[in-house]
Amino acid sequence: MENQNKQIANVQLQLSENCTDLEKEILQQYWKLNETEFVNAPKAIKKKYAISQSELTKTTATYSTLTFYLFCDHCHSFEKHEAKSQSSFNQTIREFHSRYYQSFKCNHCKEVQKQQFHLEQERKRNELIKKLDEAIENKNWKKLSNFEKGVLKNCLEMNFYTLKKHYGNILGQNLYIKFIRALETLENYNLLILKKDFRGWIEGYDYNPKLLKIKDEIIVPKEVSNPKTYFNSETNELKLKLIINKEKFHPDSPLYAGTITFKEQIVINPGIEYVFAQWERANDNLYFTLIPISELEKFPDQKPISNVPKILRQGIHEFLKNLGSNLDF
Secondary structure (H helix, E strand, O other), X not given: OOOOOOOEEEEEEEEOOOOOHHHHHHHHHHOOEEOOEEOOOHHHHHHHHOOOHHHHHHHHHHHEEEEEXXXXXXXXXXXXXXXXXXXXXXXXXXXXXXXXOOOOOOHHHHHHHHHHHHHHHHHHHHHHHHHHHHHHHOOHHHHOOHHHHHHHHHHOOOOHHHHHHHHHHHHHHHHHHHHHHHHHHHHHOOOOEEEEOOOOOEEEEEOOOHHHHOHHHOOOOOOOOOOOEEEEOOOXXXXXXXXXXXXXXXXXXXXXXXXXXOOOOOOOOOOOOEEEEEEEOHHHOEXXXXXXXXXXXXXXXXXXXXXXXXXXXXXXXXXXXXXXXXXXX
């Protein structure tokens, strides 16, 4: 059998000497090829020779073998393949064509690639172990924030599921991203190895067991509850800095808690309408302000120079420029 495809060469049918003339005829019709396409389907062979599928399968498997060679683009040689049925031949050719566009590799080249892959993985593993050891030797945890140090210590004491639940309860949904960023920082300092899924989501972590031996050296200072307060007795404006509750271990525990001492009398009058607001700041602290709405009317009105009529704008710019040049700091 000849094949015009230069990538698939030397296609030959091997028949057993033990088969009868009828079996030989059946097999020749069964294996008849037009390049890589079979001329006769098994259904047509069974109908023509009045045989069952099991008889056809037994005949092809017992008395025939189709051999062919596939070209490897990597080592530039042909690799021998065998088929005992049309379906097995078709499967091999389909795989060959699908892999051909991605550069087909013979089994020898795939084995070489596999060995190279394992060697590269071993090299990366040794390199990673070296980095993890250096991180401990250099005490990289000292470069972390107090929050990151706390996350690291908890990583050494909890599994990932418990750790996520712990910080989910403490931080809540809005601040949970801080926990994720802390894990990424720990990986950047070679103190953790994060495991991620195909989407890039963290689903676990590993660490150097040597960290367990020096865990007590990772000191997380306790934050002193000393909220800052400010009260303007003239405007009755109250400002508070609320500190996050580091002892929040239960969903019903408050997110912000501590003690506070006012240095002067705070007066909140009944029947007065107040404006209140809060802002999140560094270290998850919360800033809260309370001021009577009537005080807002006393604030001066401001508007940018761009809103001033054009005829005045240039004069204002010249005045400010001259004023600035004469200021003595």
